[in-house]
Amino acid sequence: MNRTISVSPFSDQKPGTSGLRKKVPVFQKTGYTEAFIQSIFDSLDGFEGKSLVIGGDGRFYNREVIQTAIRMAAANGFGRVLVGQGGILSTPAASHLIRKTKAFGGLILSASHNPGGPTEDFGIKYNISNGGPAPEKITEEIHARSQVIDRYMIADFDDVDLDLIGTFEAGGMAIEVVDPVSDYADLMETLFDFDAIRTMVAGGFKVAFDAMHAVTGPYASEILVRRIGVDPALVFNATPLEDFGGHHPDPNLVHAKALYDLMMGPDAPDFGAASDGDGDRNLIIGKGVFVTPSDSLAMLAANAHLAPGYKDGLKGIARSMPTSGAADRVAAKLGVEMHETPTGWKFFGNLLDAGRCTICGEESAGTGSDHVREKDGLWAVLLWLNILAARRQSVKQIVEDHWAEYGRTYYSRHDYEAIETDKANELMAALEETLDTMAGRQTGSMVVERADSFTYHDPVDGSVSRNQGIRIFFEGGSRLVFRLSGTGTSGATLRVYMERYEPDSARHDQETQAALAPLIEAAENLAGIAGRTGRTAPTVIT
Numbered sequence: 001m002n003r004t005i006s007v008s009p010f011s012d013q014k015p016g017t018s019g020l021r022k023k024v025p026v027f028q029k030t031g032y033t034e035a036f037i038q039s040i041f042d043s044l045d046g047f048e049g050k051s052l053v054i055g056g057d058g059r060f061y062n063r064e065v066i067q068t069a070i071r072m073a074a075a076n077g078f079g080r081v082l083v084g085q086g087g088i089l090s091t092p093a094a095s096h097l098i099r100k101t102k103a104f105g106g107l108i109l110s111a112s113h114n115p116g117g118p119t120e121d122f123g124i125k126y127n128i129s130n131g132g133p134a135p136e137k138i139t140e141e142i143h144a145r146s147q148v149i150d151r152y153m154i155a156d157f158d159d160v161d162l163d164l165i166g167t168f169e170a171g172g173m174a175i176e177v178v179d180p181v182s183d184y185a186d187l188m189e190t191l192f193d194f195d196a197i198r199t200m201v202a203g204g205f206k207v208a209f210d211a212m213h214a215v216t217g218p219y220a221s222e223i224l225v226r227r228i229g230v231d232p233a234l235v236f237n238a239t240p241l242e243d244f245g246g247h248h249p250d251p252n253l254v255h256a257k258a259l260y261d262l263m264m265g266p267d268a269p270d271f272g273a274a275s276d277g278d279g280d281r282n283l284i285i286g287k288g289v290f291v292t293p294s295d296s297l298a299m300l301a302a303n304a305h306l307a308p309g310y311k312d313g314l315k316g317i318a319r320s321m322p323t324s325g326a327a328d329r330v331a332a333k334l335g336v337e338m339h340e341t342p343t344g345w346k347f348f349g350n351l352l353d354a355g356r357c358t359i360c361g362e363e364s365a366g367t368g369s370d371h372v373r374e375k376d377g378l379w380a381v382l383l384w385l386n387i388l389a390a391r392r393q394s395v396k397q398i399v400e401d402h403w404a405e406y407g408r409t410y411y412s413r414h415d416y417e418a419i420e421t422d423k424a425n426e427l428m429a430a431l432e433e434t435l436d437t438m439a440g441r442q443t444g445s446m447v448v449e450r451a452d453s454f455t456y457h458d459p460v461d462g463s464v465s466r467n468q469g470i471r472i473f474f475e476g477g478s479r480l481v482f483r484l485s486g487t488g489t490s491g492a493t494l495r496v497y498m499e500r501y502e503p504d505s506a507r508h509d510q511e512t513q514a515a516l517a518p519l520i521e522a523a524e525n526l527a528g529i530a531g532r533t534g535r536t537a538p539t540v541i542t
């Protein structure tokens, strides 16, 4: 039986960079989760009788919301729901499942790299039929609907046994509980030379992987250990936990410090990697060398033809605006299109669908390709392994060769987390006011060449996205970017992105923060971060 239940709108259901992310107690408010899911369904047309994929990263509250979403899908008229066993689907695996089964769309329950647990973060994101995050047009409709919603529809039936693979029927709808790993693992085998990687690993090449107690554990066990032969003792934290063991499942040098220390130590494995809460981010570290996400994008693009799935070359490359220009130099050399989009994987979808790019990446530790419509952590790991197997060189050699050929882009991001929202907004507004007079301004040893607020014109559908971050370009090619994060759940997070291009290989061995010191100083001078926020140092440096 279906019920229609009255609900009052919640004022804070505006999706951010990647869906709606809030603390668990917010999602637990009576009617909150239901109102948001109903706002999603009310914003969509034509799903009657069609399939919906549902899965999440296994964090606290995942199972409860999946049961709610299944009941609401039935009451709203979906014909079939596909759900990952145990409620688990990594974000890239969900994207693949939507595409493979030609589903109408999917609900991905995750707050990505944010911590999990009863008082930590949860999130809900809607993906469209191409497998990618809903574009802004839809997220804006969802938000508008959430402001006036007055009822939701839900079916009455018992909880579905999420642990039992098989097809069931409830509320007039088919419910298929599927293996979350095998389809995705099979897809990876079509893209990469598993034989070559297996041979390299069997020959003594040591691979370490940190699943951070998050969703990639089962994927790494199947793909890296079972199909490739990686030593299971080097696959760390492979059991997904609802609270990620109390850690942030964020694969950066702060939260994956144990892996970093291992890779910088005397007995380091040859290759180290980690992924995040929902499996779409990646961290790549060679023996004694960390590869920044921006560099990783450039190096993967330059070498992708070595993997079977990309042997015919790339149609183009896309990166988010704050990501460094390292990939642009690769695109120029390959003679392919280069696209600069706002932060958020959703902006790559049109380019990928239109065949305007093959590989995409972001400074926020995401890389992916046209095989799905999400960034993909294990895909990046496997492409690196395929390249290493083909080139028979160390990560360090590949990195240094790349810098020698293309120049090195020193790059860092300074995050100021959980600052008061008003203060963060004031800082950005004050910066914006100075944009017109910024050119020519001297700060320390640097001179501003031009500055603007980034606006994106989507070349495929003509849509325009404004206010996507403040860019300050300096004479000599260095750049500063300021923007506020769209994924945090406490106050505001100011992100300051810095990059400096160094073509001279005699100067490629500087420590990153030292190499960027003039830009770090310029950021403070131009934005007055300490004075406006009271923060004299960033919370996280990546």
Ligand code: G16
Pocket: 017, 018, 111, 112, 113, 276, 280, 281, 320, 343, 344, 345, 346, 362, 364, 366, 484, 485, 486, 487, 488, 495
């Ligand atoms: C999400 C988006 C990414 C974005 C990142 C950081 O990643 O999918 O496209 O780069 O957030 O966004 P922000 O700087 O606004 O916090 P994830 O891995 O959190 O889903």
